[in-house]
Amino acid sequence: MSHDITHDGVADHHDHDHKPKGFVKRWLMTTNHKDIGTLYLIFAFAMFILGGAMAMIIRLELFQPGLQFVEPDFFNQMTTMHALIMVFGAVMPAFVGLANWMIPMMIGAPDMALPRMNNWSFWILPFAFALLSSTLFMEGGAPAGGWTMYPPLVLQGGHNVAYLVFAVHLMGISSIMGAINVIATIMNMRAPNVGYLNMPLFVWTWLITAFLLIAVMPVLAGAVTMLLTDRYFDTSFFNAAGGGDPVLFQHIFWFFGHPEVYIMILPAFGVVSEIIPTFARKPLFGYVSMVYATAAIAFLSFIVWAHHMFSVGMPLGAELYFMYATMMIAVPTGVKIFNWVATMWKGSMTFETPMLFSLAFVILFTIGGFSGVMMALAPVDLQYHDTYFIVAHFHYVLVTGAVFAIIAGVYYWIPKWSGHMYNERLGKIHFWWSTISVNVLFFPQHFLGLAGMPRRIPDYSTQFAEFNMWSSIGGFAFGLAQVFFIYIVWKTVRGGEKATGQVWEGAKGLEWTVPSPAPHHTFEDFGPVDLDKMAHGKTH
Amino acid sequence: MKKAQMKFMMLISGLLAATMASAEYGLNLRKGVTEYSEAAYGMHTFTLWICIVIGVIVFGAMIVSIFAHRKSKGVKAEQFSHSLKAEVVWTIIPILILVVIAIPATKALIKMENPTTDDGKPMKMDMTIKVTGYQWKWRYDYLDEGFGFLSTLAKESNLARQKGSGIDPSTVENYLLDVDKPLVLPANTNIRFLLTADDVIHAWWVPDFGWKRDAIPGYVNEAWTNIKTPGTYRGQCAELCGKDHGFMPIVVEVLSKEDYATWVAEQKGEQAEEAVLVETEWNKENLMARGEEVYNAQCAVCHQATGAGMPPAFPALAGSELVNGPAADQINLILNGKPGTAMQAFGNLLSETDIAAAITYTRNSFGNTAGDIVQPAEVKSMKQ
Amino acid sequence: MNQEEKRIQEQRKAARKTAVILAVIAVGFFSWAVYIVVKHAT
Structure with a gap:
């Protein structure tokens, strides 16, 4: 009967929602996980559009050989800022937004464990990105040394170095606080009868992601701090002339950077693992092995960093080790993909927009995984490295991987957030438009890379013209599709068919036991929940 | 929905076809002209095919499932949710495939990093x-x-x-x-x-x-x-x-x-001719002519052909205090560069003659009125 | 204070403890990264 307690408890509150009145109290001073989740998602979307606009400039310049629109230095500023904004401003905050909204509701907690810190973690972000973006208007412009910030090049950047470093510090602090909050919530705030192996996979992947964040964001902070002292206080941590070591920066950076890419993809695995069972009307296949695979990927992510550096001239032994370790990642990742396919197998599938994006995720992420395995091979990576092949690879895993999963998650949960169903027809148009254009955008980049086009160049030899043109056309179409997405989301929030509490026929999980839109406060009684309602409630 | 499925199928098959076609139409990795590049090419092709085969199997299973196991066909979902046997199988098989790929990769890498001749001795570099x-x-x-x-x-x-050059690449x-x-x-x-x-x-x-x-x-x-x-x-x-x-x-x-x-x-x-030129006394006309060439090849990329530079990173030479000041200071800067900036030490990059010519050119161009000329011998003496 | 509120209080206290431990770990990783570089540079 615990089910009724939950439900009624919530229903009681529904009529007097206790939402703070006024913009400042409601949003600026909010400690409510749902409002903070909304803020994160809106912020992430704004950054996605800003970073996307930069990508449009990049693709516009690369539309034809020759320089038509921007100077090379500005082009480099665009590639650098595009990456920083997309990684730290769009993808990561979007997942934190989903975590804020869904984790408490998925484990039967009334809110995040540390609500005031939660407010702080979010409100740091606009300042961080204001700082970073302001460099665009400085004399000398924005950072142009690549998001990897390799010295000595990055140190040639004039005073944008200081802005860049402090912006990264702020993003880091925000992420670390967010991660601490996620772990504290999951470890301490679960409803009394929810065990670790009852938790939805999204919660699991976020728990592991949060540990990765706590381990590596401080390492990045340390590295950029030393860049700052090298630039302004005459230290020589990374300056060969002063006894430092520029390659050491790369080791430190990628010790952060490789787990970072899993920070961006593990929650995506979580989202997709929620959606596929719902629309296959069948439990997630191999739940426990999915948890182990996630943990294995996280562990491996710490010991493979130097595969980003096969060309720096490491000893043979190190190269062999990093090659083998990197190849091992294919094993747990493969397990995940096989489990998703097995989840669909003999299910009773329907193809609403979240499911379509999730299916595209499985296929296109796998294509990104294939090129990943190819690049793990050190002797061939000496060809692939720093070409458009890698650009294609990481955009397959990050755009058709992480971003597709975020979009799928938004379609999946927006009825719960807003109380309205999105327009299914528009959603499907958005899906096909995005999926076709994103492949026109990134698939030819494989060929460009193999044919020998280096990455991060504003102009190219005429032999690369045709595929670049295709890629740019795909890019513009994909960009436009996301503007269309804003319209769909806006329309859904403003009105539309009323959503039921259950929303999806096959959905399981505590978030579907509360009404739609989810009331401002849920699971306030802190009591036991009905495990039958959870996807992994009975078995295991 | 039917239409949507068709499109989906076409997309997938299109992707695969494109991947395979690339091998035939020269969009693929180059085979190259060294033993090493051929090994890399072979490994690339081998791994690509393995990926394609795995892709066909996995995506094939998905597509079958998408068509056969759908609610609109009245299929009722089965409720199985785990199988240790399946998990073990799809852990072991990928490991075996990886081992098969790793063996040639290891060999090629050793060849690159520790080159040896066929009888195992370290290779002699010529x-x-x-x-x-x-x-x-x-x-x-x-x-x-x-x-x-x-x-x-x-x-x-x-x-x-150059942006806006009007020349079709x-x-x-x-x-x-x-x-x-x-x-x-x-x-x-x-x-x-x-x-x-x-x-x-x-x-x-x-x-x-x-x-x-x-x-x-x-x-x-x-x-x-x-x-x-x-x-x-x-x-x-x-x-x-x-x-x-x-x-x-x-x-x-x-x-x-x-x-x-x-x-x-x-x-x-x-090289011997160059050595003679350094000791020769040059006239302004010849220095200016050679200087313009050197300047446009080496300096104009940052300081621009007009000497206007691209401040703040690349200062203007037109009206520059340094260029219009004592020649010795300018020679010194060109020889030793300016640490922490993109200004390189050209002392070991260019010949004394080239440096002298470029300096002379900058001191008498872009409206600069230093008027003097710098002889290669002066540069040489400052270098020592 | 009823049973429920008491449990919430305890949970919040435990959460704060977790947070402090995690923050210390984060500072530890920061120091470790700096230590590695400083050691290497000298």
């Missing part, structure tokens, strides 16, 4: 080329022969690549992949490369040789090659190195051993 990366050009030193030179983007490409031969003076190497020779950089990190890459290697300030990296066929091979810098990263190509001309020997002799002759 000659050594030192490659130094600069913003934004390469310097090649023939360590065994005692000469070296800079290699920068060819003039035609450089003109066409397709009318320029080897647009952005051509240099003023290519690296010349003999075929069928074991060549050791020592790679380093002077300012920031660069990477030296000729796809036909099969590898790239970073050129890092403060490091000397090693690599080697043995090119089978004479010909011209082109590549580019492959590590972001600042604004003109896209404009520092690599061109290698590979000659037969005999032709190479002739070429080396020519180079040595030219």
Whole structure:
């Protein structure tokens, strides 16, 4: 009967929602996980559009050989800022937004464990990105040394170095606080009868992601701090002339950077693992092995960093080790993909927009995984490295991987957030438009890379013209599709068919036991929940 | 819905077909002209096919499921949710496949890093080329022969690549992949490369040789090659190195051993002539003419052909205090560079004659009125 | 204070403890990264 307690408890509150009145109290001073989740998602979307606009400039310049629109230095500023904004401003905050909204509701907690810190973690972000973006208007412009910030090049950047470093510090602090909050919530705030192996996979992947964040964001902070002292206080941590070591920066950076890419993809695995069972009307296949695979990927992510550096001239032994370790990642990742396919197998599938994006995720992420395995091979990576092949690879895993999963998650949960169903027809148009254009955008980049086009160049030899043109056309179409997405989301929030509490026929999980839109406060009684309602409630 | 499925199928099959077609129409990795590049190509092709086969199986299962196991067909979902046997199988099989891929990869990597002859002895290198990366050009030193030179983007490409140049890149031969003076190497020779950089990190890459290697300030990296066929091979810098990263190509001309020997002799002759020129007293006219050439090839990339520079990173020379001040200060700066900026130490990059000519040119152009001329001998004396 | 509120209080206290431990770990990783570089540079 615990089910009724939950439900009624919530229903009681529904009529007097206790939402703070006024913009400042409601949003600026909010400690409510749902409002903070909304803020994160809106912020992430704004950054996605800003970073996307930069990508449009990049693709516009690369539309034809020759320089038509921007100077090379500005082009480099665009590639650098595009990456920083997309990684730290769009993808990561979007997942934190989903975590804020869904984790408490998925484990039967009334809110995040540390609500005031939660407010702080979010409100740091606009300042961080204001700082970073302001460099665009400085004399000398924005950072142009690549998001990897390799010295000595990055140190040639004039005073944008200081802005860049402090912006990264702020993003880091925000992420670390967010991660601490996620772990504290999951470890301490679960409803009394929810065990670790009852938790939805999204919660699991976020728990592991949060540990990765706590381990590596401080390492990045340390590295950029030393860049700052090298630039302004005459230290020589990374300056060969002063006894430092520029390659050491790369080791430190990628010790952060490789787990970072899993920070961006593990929650995506979580989202997709929620959606596929719902629309296959069948439990997630191999739940426990999915948890182990996630943990294995996280562990491996710490010991493979130097595969980003096969060309720096490491000893043979190190190269062999990093090659083998990197190849091992294919094993747990493969397990995940096989489990998703097995989840669909003999299910009773329907193809609403979240499911379509999730299916595209499985296929296109796998294509990104294939090129990943190819690049793990050190002797061939000496060809692939720093070409458009890698650009294609990481955009397959990050755009058709992480971003597709975020979009799928938004379609999946927006009825719960807003109380309205999105327009299914528009959603499907958005899906096909995005999926076709994103492949026109990134698939030819494989060929460009193999044919020998280096990455991060504003102009190219005429032999690369045709595929670049295709890629740019795909890019513009994909960009436009996301503007269309804003319209769909806006329309859904403003009105539309009323959503039921259950929303999806096959959905399981505590978030579907509360009404739609989810009331401002849920699971306030802190009591036991009905495990039958959870996807992994009975078995295991 | 039916239409949507069709599109989905077409997309998937299109992707696969495109991948396979690439192997036939030259969009694939190049086979190259060294044993190493061929090994890399073989491994690439092998792994690609493995990926395609796995893709067909996995995506095939998905597509079957998408068509057969759908609610609209009245299928009722089964409720099975785990199978240890399946998990073990799809853990073990990928491991085995990875082992199969890893074996040739290991062999190729050992060949690259620890080259040995067929009987297991360390391979003897016949000659050594030192490659130094600069913003934004390469310097090649023939360590065994005692000469070296800079290699920068060819003039035609450089003109066409300026924003708003009005020159159609397709009318320029080897647009952005051509240099003023290519690296010349003999075929069928074991060549050791020592790679380093002077300012920031660069990477030296000729796809036909099969590898790239970073050129890092403060490091000397090693690599080697043995090119089978004479010909011209082109590549580019492959590590972001600042604004003109896209404009520092690599061109290698590979000659037969005999032709190479002739070429080396020519180079040595030219070098001797240069040595004489340094001791010669030059007149202003000749210095200005040579200076303009040197300036446009080496300096204009940052300070612009008009001397206007691109402040704040690249100061203007027109009206500059330094350029209009005492010549000794300017010579000193050119010889030693300015640490922490893109201004390199040109002392070991250019000949004394070139430096003297370029300085003379800047002091008497762009409205600068220093009026004096700088003799190669002055530069030489300050260098010592 | 009823049973429920008491449990919430305890949970919040435990959460704060977790947070402090995690923050210390984060500072530890920061120091470790700096230590590695400083050691290498000298």
